[in-house]
Amino acid sequence: MSFINYSSREINCKIVYYGPGLCGKTTNLQYIYAKTNPEAKGKMISLETETERTLFFDFLPLSLGEIRGFKTRFHLYTVPGQVFYDASRKLILKGVDGVVFVADSQVERMDANVESLENLRDNLREQGYDLDKLPYVVQYNKRDLPTAVDADYLRQALNPTRVPDYEAVATTGIGVFDTLKAVAKQVLIELKRGR
């Protein structure tokens, strides 16, 4: 749920990175954080376990500049991908304006991808959202790994509705900003429609 403040002329939107454990959600945010100008970003918050797995969420506030005199801010969140953190994932999805599904390209993670995507749909539906009506993009991450399966195969399995999708290597940043831009753009177009 975006928030528009006419007094301070600001607009805030919430984007959530979803996907199975270890697929690279946190790495996406870390790369964005590392490559953004200091004045465009706030502090990145990571609520994580001692082994650097996301426990509750990562949070990164980004300012993109002005549109028609309004400062546009995006609040990026990641969910914890591990299956047993489902209660937390539901909480993070509240008020979401756009979703990025990060898939792990490795063949051994195919089941986890499919399961996580179903979980995303279910959790959204539980809160009255329909993934097919939300700003939504898919990222196939870890393209650099030897066991990465064909992007076409991933598309078949994980992107049946053919939303914009990107191949990525989050550790080196390939595809990271393309993904973010694509979802942010959809969110703004949705705002323009005045949902």
Next chain:
Amino acid sequence: MNSQMVLYEEEYNLVVGICDALHRDASAKAVFLVDKNGQLLAASGETGDLDTTSLASLTAGNIAATGGLAQLLGEKEFAIQFHEGERDNVHISLVGQRVILVIIFDQRSSLGLVRLRVKKASVELAGVFETINAKAQEHGSTVFSEITDDDIDNLFGDM
């Protein structure tokens, strides 16, 4: 699904006025109003060296987690939280269904005083937020109907 939150000048000023009064009457260090999705709506008092964006996101996360816990226990919601520190204390409470009120105070005030003042301010805030919700349903967001694809593309120019 919640509709979008839109704060117009008039209601924003009312909300800030209530926060200012609460800050003064409760002898608090700072007062924040945060929406349940983690966005800062208004702030009052000594906010200069605080990372208010982080504060808003963590408060909302905290309320969300506590709300989840309440549901598990068959409670509706835990409407009030209090954290006591060595120097500063934090009082967090819900106003209506969508807004969180955060008060930071030290030994210049007391939990009793904060509680008392929060009660009064909550009633006032709830009234204003009713108006805000009603307006949001009526108007939607009008400025954005005029943005063009170019406006949106330009935003990503240096990204």
